[in-house]
Amino acid sequence: MKHSAMLKFVVMMSAVLALYLGGCVEVNNPEFSPTDFRSIVKFVNLANTGSSMVVNIDKSTTATATVAFQGASSYLSLPSGTRFFSFTYGAANDTLRQPLTPNYKYTFFSVYEPTNGDAARTYVRASERTTYTGAVASVAGAQLVRFYNMSSDTAVEVSGGLTFHLITASSDTSNQSPLSFMGNSAYYSAPTAGSPQFTVVGSDGSTLVAATAVGSGDGRFGVVFSGSKAASSWSAIVFKED
Secondary structure: HHHHHHHHHHHHOOOOOOHHHHHOOOOOOOOOOOOOEEEEEEEEEEEEOOOOEEEEOOOOOOOOEEEEEOOOOOOOOEEEEEEEEEEOOOEEEEEEEEOOOHHHHHHHHEEEEEOOOOOOOEEEEEEEEEEEOOOOOOOOEEEEEEEEEEOHHHOOHHHHEEEEEEEOOOOEEEEEEOOEEEEEEEEEEEOOOOOOOEEOOOOOOOOEEEEEOOOOOOEEEEHHHEEEOOOOOOOEEEEEOO
């Protein structure tokens, strides 16, 4: 009787063990690879140091990008999470730790203009859009335009904030409130066929940048105002995002 009970117990435990092992995932199985979360990043050099900006990531000794003044790198695909950035300008160097959200697209701006009284370089991270499959990069037949104020100038025209206008033959759209230093607007849409232009207006109503074409073709565009009145270097640069 005892042998029969023991046999039943062994059979039952064997069945339970088989079910348990059958439901386990073999984590070292090469067919189960870890998810590679990525973020897309571009670097824009608005640091007037007299030198290009060299970007290194995660303490790599190999430069990831070298960006001339008022230029931009290509978009780079980086692992998401907190990244360690090094920015070198000749003998000067800055380091920065920044978190990158998975499936997101960013632009990092480096800003420095000594004639504005800047004592150090400022770094601004701007989020552009999600990059999930199916996310809308641009709109057919339209230009999506966003404006950035990257001038730390305290001249009266700038100190009260800047107004950007997106203009076509039939419309004139401006940012809802003046953009202060490091500020950016929402994206505004204009039909590509309308040959959109933009202007930049100071807080006193003066035109700082005359009507300028956004660009050609559909897509997303960033219009970036920077520079100094004292150095006569106020300008707006257009960077295509998508």
